[in-house]
Amino acid sequence: MLPLVSSYLRQAVSLSLYPRAGLPLPLYPRAAMSVSIQLQPSPRCLFDEPLEVRVSGLSPLQQVTLKAWLRDEKEQLFHSAAFYTADPRGQLDLAHSPSLGGHYTGVQPMGLFWSLSPVTPFTRLVKRDVATSPLSVHIEIFEGHWSLGQLPAQPLATAINQRWFMKEGLLRIPVREGRIRGTLFIPPGNGPFPGVISVNEIKGGLLEYRSSLLANHGFTTLALAYHNYDDLPKGVINLDLGYFEEAVHFLKQHPKVKGLGVGAIGISKGADLVLSMAAFLPDVRAAVVINGCITSAEFGLSFKNKLISTGLRHTVSRMKIADSGVADVSEVINEVDKGSIIPIENTKGTILFIAGEEDKNWNSKHYVDEAVKRLKEHGNDRFEVLHYRGSGHYLEPPFFPFCYASYHSVLNICTKWGGNAKDHSSAQVESWQKIQAFFRKILHQ
Numbered sequence: 001m002l003p004l005v006s007s008y009l010r011q012a013v014s015l016s017l018y019p020r021a022g023l024p025l026p027l028y029p030r031a032a033m034s035v036s037i038q039l040q041p042s043p044r045c046l047f048d049e050p051l052e053v054r055v056s057g058l059s060p061l062q063q064v065t066l067k068a069w070l071r072d073e074k075e076q077l078f079h080s081a082a083f084y085t086a087d088p089r090g091q092l093d094l095a096h097s098p099s100l101g102g103h104y105t106g107v108q109p110m111g112l113f114w115s116l117s118p119v120t121p122f123t124r125l126v127k128r129d130v131a132t133s134p135l136s137v138h139i140e141i142f143e144g145h146w147s148l149g150q151l152p153a154q155p156l157a158t159a160i161n162q163r164w165f166m167k168e169g170l171l172r173i174p175v176r177e178g179r180i181r182g183t184l185f186i187p188p189g190n191g192p193f194p195g196v197i198s199v200n201e202i203k204g205g206l207l208e209y210r211s212s213l214l215a216n217h218g219f220t221t222l223a224l225a226y227h228n229y230d231d232l233p234k235g236v237i238n239l240d241l242g243y244f245e246e247a248v249h250f251l252k253q254h255p256k257v258k259g260l261g262v263g264a265i266g267i268s269k270g271a272d273l274v275l276s277m278a279a280f281l282p283d284v285r286a287a288v289v290i291n292g293c294i295t296s297a298e299f300g301l302s303f304k305n306k307l308i309s310t311g312l313r314h315t316v317s318r319m320k321i322a323d324s325g326v327a328d329v330s331e332v333i334n335e336v337d338k339g340s341i342i343p344i345e346n347t348k349g350t351i352l353f354i355a356g357e358e359d360k361n362w363n364s365k366h367y368v369d370e371a372v373k374r375l376k377e378h379g380n381d382r383f384e385v386l387h388y389r390g391s392g393h394y395l396e397p398p399f400f401p402f403c404y405a406s407y408h409s410v411l412n413i414c415t416k417w418g419g420n421a422k423d424h425s426s427a428q429v430e431s432w433q434k435i436q437a438f439f440r441k442i443l444h445q
Contacts, residue, residue: 204228261285360418390423
């Protein structure tokens, strides 16, 4: 029997590595038991939690296609697919079974999730309602190896994974305190907990998913809006750092917040705001700067009636447009005015810089290198650095699908963000753990 099994295995691997669209593949005898998909430890989990996907009831060495799909809050469809071969017992375990083709290859336990791609090009998956609805990922298995457009009408089995953003007992409290507009998340339990402010990218409004996910891990978090939300200004020329100082004081004094200060985390435009907070506000003890700049991007920044930075500008004529219509904007950013560089050497707290080395929005690695150089020149060693090869601009919490390109709210065009799906996803998983460990280390002091 062993030579026969070996022969079938070689045939399965060969065909699945090079599937021919529309050509039926050899079918194996149906197993006596029905096919089922098991999601462990539960079909319901938090969005940043890994999931074990297993299949039983297949025929030995049966070739199958696994498909995942979800619809976002705007009914946009995202989907992924991968080709697998069952083991001699008719089982699959994505933690050990390699994908032989499709949206990813190799052993990737969460590959179906991070490789989800939009059916409508240039769509980024963003979750706004973190309180009342999950993102539901449908997982289906089909006989044979097929592209997404050629799958059989009926799957062999289906399962649904509900991925939530708030754990049971987590409190979500809208904040309208003085000028502050945002949402506070308080973990279950007596507390107090380390406090963290989350600041998002330049598009405005209020995004809460990063804050809610952090709060699930034991942080009192404030998702802070800073323009184009509620009664905050829509047309902004200069931002006032005093607004962020109010937010720091609000969070620090909250009875559910512990310690001598608070943390702050920001991505893209939010990252340079967090860097400014760390430089000027001594109560910011821990700052996480994700793919940020060393000056104020786009908007000017003032503090106590003094202009700190005139804002990083760009030259649109240096933009490159691909045949697909997607823009490469990596060279449109102008040189940073040395007089506008954030005086990060004054930081009393500790900074964690995170840079995607293939960021195409701007050269994040260069800005981190310049920041570290400046800190060292001034004898400030309170910083840590994480560089990620193959990673692009939007480094999100784990298992958010890789976004190759989407609409740029400043340049009003679809732009590519850089990186590749596999490396970017790995960076999201690792950096998320490092961020939590960093905040715990600094804010528990």
